[in-house]
Amino acid sequence: MGKIIALTNQKGGVGKTTTSVNLSACLAYLGKKVLLVDVDPQGNATSGVGIDKGEVDQCIYDILVDDVDIRPLIKETTVENLHAIPATISLAGAEIELVSTISREVRLKKSLQEIKPIYDYIIIDCPPSLGLLTINALTASDTLIIPVQCEYYALEGLSQLLSTVRLVQKHLNHHLLIDGVLLTMLDARTNLGIQVIEEVKKYFQDKVYKTIIPRNVRLSEAPSHGVPVILYDPKSKGADVYLDLAKEVIKNG
Ligand SMILES: Nc1ncnc2c1ncn2[C@@H]1O[C@H](COP(=O)(O)OP(=O)(O)OP(=O)(O)O)[C@@H](O)[C@H]1O
Numbered sequence: 001m002g003k004i005i006a007l008t009n010q011k012g013g014v015g016k017t018t019t020s021v022n023l024s025a026c027l028a029y030l031g032k033k034v035l036l037v038d039v040d041p042q043g044n045a046t047s048g049v050g051i052d053k054g055e056v057d058q059c060i061y062d063i064l065v066d067d068v069d070i071r072p073l074i075k076e077t078t079v080e081n082l083h084a085i086p087a088t089i090s091l092a093g094a095e096i097e098l099v100s101t102i103s104r105e106v107r108l109k110k111s112l113q114e115i116k117p118i119y120d121y122i123i124i125d126c127p128p129s130l131g132l133l134t135i136n137a138l139t140a141s142d143t144l145i146i147p148v149q150c151e152y153y154a155l156e157g158l159s160q161l162l163s164t165v166r167l168v169q170k171h172l173n174h175h176l177l178i179d180g181v182l183l184t185m186l187d188a189r190t191n192l193g194i195q196v197i198e199e200v201k202k203y204f205q206d207k208v209y210k211t212i213i214p215r216n217v218r219l220s221e222a223p224s225h226g227v228p229v230i231l232y233d234p235k236s237k238g239a240d241v242y243l244d245l246a247k248e249v250i251k252n253g
């Protein structure tokens, strides 16, 4: 039975998509059967695993708004063992269209439950907001990974995220857990990064992943080639650390 993990943080540009794509690919590389679900209208995770958004006729929008069968939407990717459900810009309308829909918060959960037994891991890439798309992702998930960028104001907005998580736990998904906070984009040349690590560890204690993702140019180059870093440059630091993260995720159960 698959474990459903959402990458979430309403703050933009903290490494949600980079982590969704590369964690999924590394889990697949380690022999797990993985599904990557793109719930962000930007569709960056979709193109990051080599799916041409222009060729996609139905996407996660159709599952959420039109309640279509999830199975035909599953696509192959550039990575063996890794499937994906794409998102396109049409998803931008879903946030508003779902407002008046019955059981609007549980639509993704209902669909993913049907295919959960086929996969070891289902990884959801969330948009940078706390709207209905993210609520659907939190409601569908077993656990959360919260990427936090090693920058000034790293903890800003996290209390709002945590109170949204508590509301979802109370009303929509009692067993939702925070697996951990992932520190991203560390620049080892500055003291600032070290300070942020200490601050985040003080706040989240043992909920912080041992693996810390450094800044690595290969990680930012890989998406334009439609492949995760493990295929783009397997010897890079970026490939190394995301493999470490995948092993840590597997070890955590
Ligand atoms: N470890 C890293 N090293 C270098 N560049 C990185 C790293 N992680 C992410 N990036 C780059 O930083 C930018 C933001 O990352 P990413 O898209 O993963 O964040 P996000 O949280 O998904 O953003 P959004 O909130 O817009 O969805 C991207 O251009 C990405 O290539």
Ligand SMILES: [Mg+2]
Pocket (backbone or CB within 6 Å): 016, 017, 018, 040, 044, 125, 126, 127
């Ligand atoms: Mg993103």
